[in-house]
Amino acid sequence: MTHRPSLLSTRVSVRSALLAGLLTLVAGTPVAAEEQRAGTAQRDASATAARPPMSARDLVTLPRLGAPVVAPDAAVAVVPVTMTDSETLARSTRLQAVPLAGTPGAPVDLALPAGASSPAFAGDGFLYFLAPGGATGQQGTGSQVWRVRVTAAGLAGTPAQVTRFASPVAGFSVAPQGNAIAVWRELPRGCVTFDCTELPAPASLGSATTYDARDGFVRHWDRWTVPGSVSRVFVHRLADGVATGEAVTLDGPAGDGALVGHTPTRPFGGAEDVAWAPDGRSVYFVARRADGNEPRSTNLDIWRSDLSGRAPENLTSANTASDTLPVPSPDGRWLAYLAMARPGYESDRQVITLRDLRSGAVRALTGGFDRSFGSIAWTPDSRHILATAQDVLDTPAFRIVVRTGRVERLDLLPGNEAHVGTVVPLPGNRLLFTRDSIAAPPELFLHANRQTRQLTDVATTRIRQLAPVTTRRFSFAGAGGAQVWGQITKPEGASHTLPAILYIHGGPQGSFNDAWSNRWNPRVTAAQGYAVISIDFHGSTGYGQDFVDAINRDWGGKPLADLQKGLAAALALDPQIDGSRACAMGASYGGYMVNWIAGQWPDRFRCLVNHNGLFDMRSFYYATEETWFPVWDFGGTYEEQRELYERWNPVNHVGSWRTPMMVVIGQRDFRVPYTQGLGAFHVLQERQIPGKLLVFPDENHWVLGARNSLRWHDEVFAWLDRWLKRDGQDAGHP
Secondary structure, eight states: OOOOOOEEEEEESOOOOOHHHHHOOOOOHHHHHHHHHHHHHHHHHHHSSSOOOOOOHHHHHHHHOOOOOEEETTSEEEEEEEEOOOOTTEEEEEEEEEEEEESSSOOEEEETTTEEEEEETTTTTTTEEEEOOOOOTOOOOOOEEEEEETTTTTTEEEEEEOOOOSOOOOOOEEEEEESSSEEEEEEEOOOTTTTOOOOOOOOOOOOOOOOTSSSSSSTTTTTOOOOEEEEEEEEEEETTTTEEEEETTTOOOOOOTTOOOOSTTTOOGGGGGEEEEETOOEEEEEOOOOOTTTTGGGOOOOEEEEEESOOOEETTTTOOOOOOEEEOTSSSSSEEEEOSTTTTTSSSOOOEHHHHHTTTTTEEEETTOSSOBOOOEOTTSSEEEEEEBBTTTTOOOOETTTOOOOOOEEEESSOOEEEEEEEEETTTTEEEEEEEEEOOOOEEEEEEETTTEEEEOHEEEHHHHHHEEEEEEEEEEEEGGEEEEEEEEEETTTOOOOEEEEEEEOOSSSSSSOOOOSSSSSSHHHTTTOOOEEEEEOSSSSSSSSHTTTTTTTTHHHHHHHHHHHHHHHHOOTTEEEEEEOOOEEETTHHHHHHHHHHSSTEEEEEOEESSHHHHHHHTTTTTTTTTTHHHTTTSOOTTTTHHHHHGGGGGGGOOSSEEEEEEEEEEEETTHHHHHHHHHHHHHHHHHHEEEEEETTOOOEEEEHHHHHHHHHHHHHHHHHSSSGGGTTTTTT
């Protein structure tokens, strides 16, 4: 994409929470027209009925929609909905059936065993799911696989247990015909049964664990590894809905040269890493070899097991970069997957790639389209692929013609795309998908006959009861004159000036695009009486791979210039924002940039918030787990590129620090170890700069627990209020 200078070109998007809340359509009503009428009516109503601003507790307790799964006859979908008790903050998940045939009706709660999760339909028409269960003659052995028939009206029959292992099932995938099931958990490579008890023998003394330098990760994301154990997949036959017989291991026999690696992949892989062939005679799966090179390798491969028990075949051995998300076509002719081109680069462009399963020929289907795709879904006729990719500040769906590779952007909600996800093609050219935005969390939609209707009301009604916000998009001439985009989110109808919050995204190859977040949420921050400004600086995704690559070896250069120019552009665009009262906040790379700003732009902000941010590039390099990340972004190891690491090292500029800073750390964060935050806080103490340290012993790189999330917001909002609210704007100002 060409980035042309465009000073302060603007457009308004997904204007308020209310608009998102009123997308429920009557049959035959186009989305855009109905949205406009509903928005006007509700704005008139809001003039006489004030609604409270969104609170942190609202964010934490809003019901959360999961990914839908669709029955083989496409008559019903099942969606998980996570609920959080408003008082106890305890979380639970329920499954709902959503009718799809004819005129869709209201979702129906399914009366399933407590703890039911991970729903998946198979070709036999049954809904399979995980729920607590026991082995034969035992009680309480953890999650097992169950199944039941589901209709648009709810359950048809009684749930029955499919697996009865003595060990918990971590995940599963059922063959299309319903005659076999793949299950997985972590256990030693030499085990040939799912209930294998041949666990690695602990040392005879003490609680220590011994690791060998020839092995892979010592720790990964938020957990220490168990030497000799990996996540492995076992396939059992299903007889009358019960797992039976001897297992076939997808990774084949142990021994010299055998595949040793996690499937699903760690730390975030799931059922999408395991894909059955349409005829059920083979399974495609993703794995990366777990050896001494694992922490430095992005070489995930797609393997094929013919279910004979022999060693699997590596289908992508020719590509030493990442290959993921195998999705066979319904007719069995093609295997589609996402491929990167550059080894060691975790943020390279993901190209939809096709392998002809007859000839073995491989083709980069979207190689000529400069966007990175994140999903793959085949149409029932195997002629098209529907996929999603970030594009500027939206994440729309695209249709790709398999024969030619032509890419067409779909306007499922014209002018109001925001973030489209979990696209499921249905017969009759229908399309099921989720959609969310800064204004509102995900809901389920159905697109048919060029019309779109909202099928669920998981959080819409609750959002509609809260005061709305507006989000305005703008672009400006950033570093080097390139076009850079940003967004301003603020309370709708605010009559007074608003302090500014500069949101800085992580990644660094990422984006604060027009999407809902359960963690860094612009809407709930704006609702506290602030204007939230986010800038997609050089390195951000959705603008072409050259723009993504621009941050490599330049962490503190062009991105900082973009943030400086973007903040100035937002203040010039919106005179309601009080630029003299401003704070900057970010996490991960965003936290790095907060530390960098503290030394490079020390007089601009009244306060800073640094969440799990990198502080000392040398100590970070030698303590992080996935070392491929700094090696790529800095062009080599610390020894090879010492000068570059030190050029962009915040610790070298602590002599200029004087801005009050709040530091947040998670002790289970192995990506940016918590000692990085302790180092920043040490500077605040040493230099007698006002500071706060918020420590979560049980959180990783993110804050996920309901109680912890509420505490995070309470502490951060109190910090912002202390330095930005008018009543105390002079007290304690540095």
